[in-house]
Amino acid sequence: MLKINDLHASVADNEIIKGLSLEIKAGEVHAIMGPNGAGKSTLSYALTGREGYEIASGSATLDGAELLDMEVEDRATAGLFLAFQYPVEIPGVSNMEFLKVSVDSQRKARNLESYTSSEFLKIAKAACKQVNLPLSFLKRGVNEGFSGGEKKRNEIMQMILLKPKLCILDESDSGLDIDALKIVADGINSQRDGERSFLVITHYQRLLDYIKPDFVHVLADGKIVKSGGPELALELEAEGYSWLESYDRNAEQEVNA
C-alpha cells in the first residue's frame, strides 16, 4: 500500500528526515515511536504535503502512485488521511458543512455522486454516535470550543466518514484521559477491515495497548533505527530511548510543534 523509499525531508533548510524507508502492506498497522524531535511529525507532514516541508530526495507511493508529486488535496483524495495532533478551529463553519464538503470534494474527485443532504445526515449521525459525541456536535463550528478529547474524537469521526486507504495518526493519544483514549482507540479499531492500513505515531506504549500494531519502528535522528513486533514497544517503555546510540539530540531540530 504505502512504500517510502530513502526519503529526505527538511524544514527551513534543516534536514529532519534523513533517508527513511518503510513499507506498509494493506491491512497492516505500523507504529512509529521515538523521542521528541526524532522527526515523527515531520514524516507525517512530508507525506501529506504540508507547505514548508521540503522533499530533497526519495519517493513515497500509495498503491503505486507517487504522493510527493501531488497537491495536498490530491493526496487526500488518493486515500491519505492525517489525524492531527492539534486540530485547528474554523469559526462559523459548522462541523456538518465541513464534513459534507470534505466528503463531496473527495467523491467528486473520484467521479462519484455527492450524497444528498438527507443521506449524508444519516451517515454523519451514525459516525457521530460511533465516537460517542452528542449529535449537537454536527451543528457546532469546526473544533470551536471543543475540549482536547472532543477534537481528537472529531478527527476519528472525519476518518470514519472519509474512508481513507491509509491513516496517519499523529499522537492521537496525547492529552487524552483513559476513557477518551479508549473511545478513540475503539473508533480506530472499528475501521480496521483487513484492507485499510494505519501508521500510528506515538510517544508512549499506552496507545498500543488498545491499538495492536503488527510492526513497531523506532525513529531517531530522521531514520528508522530499529524495527520489530509489538514487543519492541514494551521494551522501549521499560528502557526509554537513551539506549539509542545513533540518536544525537544536537544533530537535529524539529521545527514543527
Add this chain to the structure above:
Amino acid sequence: MTDQLDEALHREYEAGFVSDIESRTFEPGLDEDVVRRISAMKDEPQWMLDWRLKAFALWKKMPEPDWAHIQYDKMDFQSISYYSAPKSMDDRPKSLDEVDPELLATYEKLGIPLIEQQQLAGIAVDVVFDSVSVVTTFREKLKEQGVIFCPISDAIREHPELVKKYLGSVVSQKDNFFAALNCAVFTDGSFVYIPKGTRCPMELSTYFRINELNTGQFERTLIIADEGSHVSYLEGCTAPQRDENQLHAAVVELICHDNAEIKYSTVQNWYPGDENGKGGIYNFVTKRGICHENAKISWTQVETGSAVTWKYPSCILKGDNSIGEFYSVALTRGAQQADTGTKMIHLGKNTRSTIISKGISAGKSNNSYRGLVHMGKGAKGARNFTQCDSLLIGDKCGAHTFPYVESRNPTAIVEHEATTSKVSDDQMFLCRQRGLDPEKAVSMIVNGFCKEVFKELPMEFAVEAGKLLEISLEGSVG
C-alpha cells in the same frame, strides 16, 4: 503563499462586458445649464428644478472631504457626463415587449431575467440603466395594495406631495459634498411608498447598471414606510470593465414611521478595477434612515466591488423604542479600498442598535470600518452593541477600525467588540488534507466568518451573496 496569491489574483470580473446600446449622452461637464437640462429631460415641475439649483449652489461652495482612509486621484467633475440614456427610451416603453431586446439581453446575462413570468416569484424589480429606469415589474400588481413602486422621476410627476414632503428630509441638500452633488444632478432611482398597516406582498429590488463610458451614475432612492407597514428591499449593482474610473454618488433616504419596519439589503458588485488599481467605480454613497416610535430599520450590505467605497448607511433613532441594525460584509482584494461603516444616532428613549461588521481584506487592499454611536441627551436606557471583525488573507493587505462613541446620557450603554484574524496556514492545511481545493477552502472559511451577516439577507440573496463571495475570492490564494 503570498507570491502565488499575487499571481492568482488576476481573475475575471464576470459582469464586465459592455452592451452595445445606442445612447443619448450629455457632453461631459457640469454647470447650472446641465442641471436645467437634466430637469428638462425628465419633464420636471419647477419646484424640483429649484430644489436642484439650490443644491448645486451649495455644492459649488463645499470642499471635497478627505478624512476617509482612502487614496485616489481627485476627480475632475467637468470630465464626467451627467446624463446618459438608451435612445430607445425616448419614447418610454409601456411594457416589456417594447423594451430594447439588447437591454433585456444585458440583464439576462447578469442573471436578472426581466420577463415577469421568469422571475423568482415574489420579487418586483426596478431596473436602472445609466441615468434612467428602463422598466419596473409588477407595478400594477403592487398598486392593488396601495404600494407605490416606481422610478423616482415618475414619482416626482405623479406623487409630488409625497416627494416634496420627504425628499431631502433625512439627507439634506447640504449634508455632505457628494450628497449635495447628487441632489443637483440625480437622474433616476426607485421610489417606494407602503401605506399604513400594509405588509408589502413581495420583495422589492432595484438593479443598477452603469454602461456608458465617462458617465457618472447619481441615483436617488426614497422609501417611505407608513405607520405599521413592512417592506424588504434589495439593490444590486454592476458595471462594465473599463480602464477609466467612473463615479457613482447615490443618496438613499428611508422614512420609517411608527411601528413600521424597513429591511434594506445591498449586494454591491461594481467593477473593482484591475489588480493595480486601474479603472473601477468610485462609490460615494450617502444612505440614511429615520425611525419613528417603535420603528425598525435594518441595513444589510455585502460589498465586494468598487475601486473605492465610501459608504455609511445610518439610522436616526428618533422615536422611543426604535431599533437600528447594520450588518455588513465588505470584501476588498487587489488594490481596492473600502472605508465603510455606520452611524447610529440614538435620540429617543430605550432605542437599541446592533452593528455587526465583517471586513475581509486580500491582495494589497485596504479595508476600514468607521462607525459612530451617538447617545443623545434624551436617549435614556438606550443600548448599542457593536462587533467588528476583520479577516486578513495574505500579508500585504490592511484592516483598520475607527470606532467613534459619543454619549450624552449616563443611562445609555455602549458595547464594542473587535477582533482581527488571519486565514491561517493551519486552517488551509486541514481543509486541503480533507480534500478541498484551496479556493473552496478559503471560500468556506470566509463564508463561516460572514455567517452572522448572511443570515440577515433575504433567502434568495443569501445564496447569491455566498456565490458572489466565492467568485470574488477566486484565485485569492495559491
